[in-house]
Amino acid sequence: MASYDFREIETRWQQEWADQGMYRVPNPGEEGFDDSKPKKYFLDMFPYPSGKGLHVGHPLGYIGTDIFSRFHRMRGANVLHPMGFDSFGLPAEQYAVETGVHPRITTEKNIETFTRQLKAFGFSYDWDRAVATTDPEYYRWTQWIFLQLFGSWYDAGQNKARPIAELVEELESGLRAADGVMWQNLPERDRREYLDSQRLAYIDEVPVNWCPALGTVLANEEVTVDGRSDRGNHPVYRRPLRQWMLRITAYADRLIDELDLVEWPESVKTMQRNWIGRSDGATLIFDIEGHTQMRVFTTRPDTVFGATYMVVSPEHPLVDEIAPEFWPDGTLPSWTLGIDSPRDAVVAYRMAASRKSDLERQIDEREKTGVFTGAFAINPLNGERIPIFIADYVLMGYGTGAIMAVPGQDERDWEFAEKFDLPIIRTVQPPPDFEGDAYLGDGPAVNSGFLDGLDIDAAKKRIIQWLETNGTGKGTVTYKLRDWLFSRQRYWGEPIPILHGPDGELLPVPEDELPLRLPDVDDYKPHASDDENAEPRPTLGNASDEWKLVDIDGVTYERELNTMPQWAGSCWYYLRFMDPTDAEQLVAPETEHYWMGDSGVDLYVGGVEHAVLHLLYARFWHKVLNDLGHVGTKEPFGKLFNQGYILADAFQDERGMYVPAADVVETDGDFTYEGEEVKRLYGKMGKSLKNSVNPDEIFEEYGVDALRLYEMFMGPLDTSRPWSTKDIVGVHRFLQRLWRNFIDEDSGEVLVSDDPSVGEVQVLLHRTIESVSQDMNNLHFNTAVARLFELNNVLVGLDRVPSDVADVLPRLLSPLAPHVAEELWHRMGKDGSVVTADWPLCNKSLIAEDTATMVVQVNGKVRDRIQVPISITEDEAVALALASERVQVHTGGAQPRKVIARLPNVVSLVV
């Protein structure tokens, strides 16, 4: 068979490689391990195996890491390149609800489909290392990590997590007290509750995001800006609930600071920093007249002399306490909502505020509203009496839920002050040309007593010092980051391995009883509801009493019925890939140290949508495991790369419903679906836009190598690109042409010459080696493909492929299009596989040319190009330039006023 039969070639080599275990990579100590090679760990974000299978948009990043892995193997590295499945999650469960088919069955089937599809791409994964988060032998260690979190506390002094047993020791020895109380003086129950409150995994009653439609609570990270569920776009309500929490806030500073250790896109680092939201400022204590005190947080303690009123959040617990029966003297009519008593007024305002939907809040355009509480606070700096308001622009969830309002230096406070006729005092002098309201810039302090004249930084330091000396405040840091809500009321997730005793005792399931397997239930249905007040009820409540109840020494314990969120399994899968079948431990330390090295995974490629959720959670778990001595690096992912997306045309009918893009017909720029006119749009390829392209169809028509080349050739890996099936012919032609250059289609003869290339072809060959090597190193696969096109196009004009080109070209092509490269390699009778061949080296002396094209510019415009020896001197170059007729036309023969030479490339004449 002499024509390019890509289907036959591709299937045959995939089988052959699998049979030979070509991509198996041994761990240190295992047979075949070569200690002399450098290590590389290249990781893809593993997929959720959906029932729909892969479309051509999914594997864009996978193709990139595969090329990179193949390139580095040829350059002599031990490359760990694994793949697995993030297989817990909603769709399998929803399918189970609809059909009664166990999610395990659905999941296994989907994993099978995905595995088959991924293998069809010819990816060089070590499939022996594949893991699925739903495998009990995998989630056993997810549960084990949870128990590590449960079994540790954060030592703020040492700034790291430590085993809780060490806390107990310190408490018992008197080195440390429990909230100021000596350990010996605490009853047993209080001791237990104190310890439970210190753990990194703890139960707390907190305001949670309750999504009745999904029947579960969600993490902050899973709720969109407009207050809806990230999955499914259902409404989410805030309500207090006792739930499992993970103490990620203890790591807030390290999660910010240690971003400096990793090579990540700056945008992702910024998103993480913003999400953590560190603010440096101060807490101030204000006395409230006739009552207690109130604490406020501010980032601008230097402006305290300009605090002319206070605002507390409507939900603030102090509100009911401080609001008096009657309006005090000095109350303006606009402050009262027209209600007779402050107590009634605050209740009315709070009701109105809580009823306000997110939509209404947007429509309101942030119009300031509020009501006077009737109470006054005393400014600790100048003793001024200032009124206390409630307003919904102050949020209970941030800082202390109360602020000192400084309209002179804060735009929101300014607006509020204008509306409610409150005084405005500037405490920072704006520049003379300043036009506007609140002034946020720097300048000398004014109207601020002993701060006057200081700039903002100095004034902040000075005032914090004063507050601390006088006991009316202190420097404080606050964060937007909240602890991670870890309970889900779902079936298809890891069971949390905790038993609840009769009096609130929390008992971890012993490690040797892990995995704690998911029980079978009759009904997988989450307790979803349209009623926002419905009680969340975990699906595992449907399990038998036999599973739910555990008898220990005659005492009945109840199993925890919540499961873990989907992020749990993906928080640590990169660790398990290193040692996927270890029954004794999460990962063997020497193996972990080898593959992770000093800085973790060498390249992690995935979509930017995980910038906060997955990447923040995984860093958190990794740091805990590092603190406890289970892993050796501070950060899991040394280098991160976000690949772009494949975009494609999508079509909407009259009702705005998406119609299958594959069935839309174009006639003269108009688009129709089943005879109806449809509107063309454009977006990320996927299920929701109904514009997926199935890779199987592309394999049939053009082959795997063509698809891989096409996706890489479309543009740089980190930018999104529009899919266009008809454009694949370009790379397809390249492969056909390559084939015909090497193989006579009539006779099957291998058209390789006995002689190496000479002259221009030889120079081009070595230039191609040089630039393709650099492009590969920099993940510039689009230009690497272009360089191979050029070399191949030159071969079209030759009778036979010169021997050195025949030796090099398949090797350069092998990472990109491994199947055709391997076939040509074998047809030429080369030893071994091209997969394990050495990467070609460039002979630099051949590409160092002895002449160059010198551009001559006159007044900045190119007027002539002259071939010159590379070693030309400035005098020679200028003489040549001036001698050029084309140049003389523009200089008029005059001597240049100025000459700039960048030899041998440019001579620039100014006349």
Add this chain to the structure above:
RNA sequence: GCCGGGAUGGCGGAAUGGAAGACGCGGCGGACUCAAAAUCCGCUGAGUGAAAGCUCGUGUGGGUUCGAAUCCCACUCCCGGUACCA
């Protein structure tokens, strides 16, 4: 509003201070063919010209420089993130 990224032929893109548009798609012309497909060869930013050439040209306006897609300032539009966070 704030933060980050971007804008180059009909299209995807290349070029990160020194020849703008590599490479590919599409288009035009030619060879082969009874014909078509495939393949091969040539042309293909705009304007002007018989041609050599000249002028213009990398979102807009300005600047730095002998020289700017590239650096600086101001702006427009697009994409992503975020938002009453004190």
